[in-house]
Amino acid sequence: MTGIEFRQPMTMIIVFIVSYALYYRLSNSKAIRLLLSGKFNVEKASVMWVQFQHITGMVLLGALPVAFVLGYLSRDPAEFGLVPVWNRTSLWWMLGLLGVIIPMNAGMARKPANLANYPQMRVKQWSAWLVFTSAFGWLGYLLAYETLFRGLLLFECDRTLGMFPAMVINIGFYVLVHVPKGWKEALGALPFGVVLCWVTLTVGHVWVAFTAHAALALTNEWFALAAQPDMRVRFGKNR
Numbered sequence: 001m002t003g004i005e006f007r008q009p010m011t012m013i014i015v016f017i018v019s020y021a022l023y024y025r026l027s028n029s030k031a032i033r034l035l036l037s038g039k040f041n042v043e044k045a046s047v048m049w050v051q052f053q054h055i056t057g058m059v060l061l062g063a064l065p066v067a068f069v070l071g072y073l074s075r076d077p078a079e080f081g082l083v084p085v086w087n088r089t090s091l092w093w094m095l096g097l098l099g100v101i102i103p104m105n106a107g108m109a110r111k112p113a114n115l116a117n118y119p120q121m122r123v124k125q126w127s128a129w130l131v132f133t134s135a136f137g138w139l140g141y142l143l144a145y146e147t148l149f150r151g152l153l154l155f156e157c158d159r160t161l162g163m164f165p166a167m168v169i170n171i172g173f174y175v176l177v178h179v180p181k182g183w184k185e186a187l188g189a190l191p192f193g194v195v196l197c198w199v200t201l202t203v204g205h206v207w208v209a210f211t212a213h214a215a216l217a218l219t220n221e222w223f224a225l226a227a228q229p230d231m232r233v234r235f236g237k238n239r
Contacts, residue, residue: 012156015065019148023060027053046122054137062144069152080151081205090203097212102219109223118224126233138217146210150200158201167197
């Protein structure tokens, strides 16, 4: 491997580590959470905290690293799978993943461990607007997340190191960032990470992975919301 071939993936790995470290530090800030708790009631603080985490992810995992790579480094978005290619292969993969994810989430919705953590916004009365804004936050956050993981990091490593090393690096980071959520989530991230990396490199873009990840998050939230005994969805504004 030449010096240039080595520097290219290392540059992207550094971009990844810095971006994720900043996101993790800010999105887990006890000072910000205490500030929100002091300004709002318990339910409003919960909503504001989750929205803050989503927006932080959109900026630090998506907007800033993409601006750096595409702007400062003058790279082409197609190099990182950011341009969708909707062909038969992509559609079949997307439908197949949705066919597994949605029934799986439906089956897990009522499990105590799932209900203890989801929905992340601990609000008893959900308005239609809150359901929509929460979904929008998840979509923006996960688009940034997949852009960083399966876009910038995976494609750059695949281009210079090859498919297998690229997947090992990507899955390793993917499992590692799930460790703070517990060993079960970390272990669960392993097969999901393998599938998303394989699919992404097969179809040549991140949009199938994004669709699958978004379906996982949204249906998990909606099924958990429906299963929570003390949560309801109603029309009108939250107070």
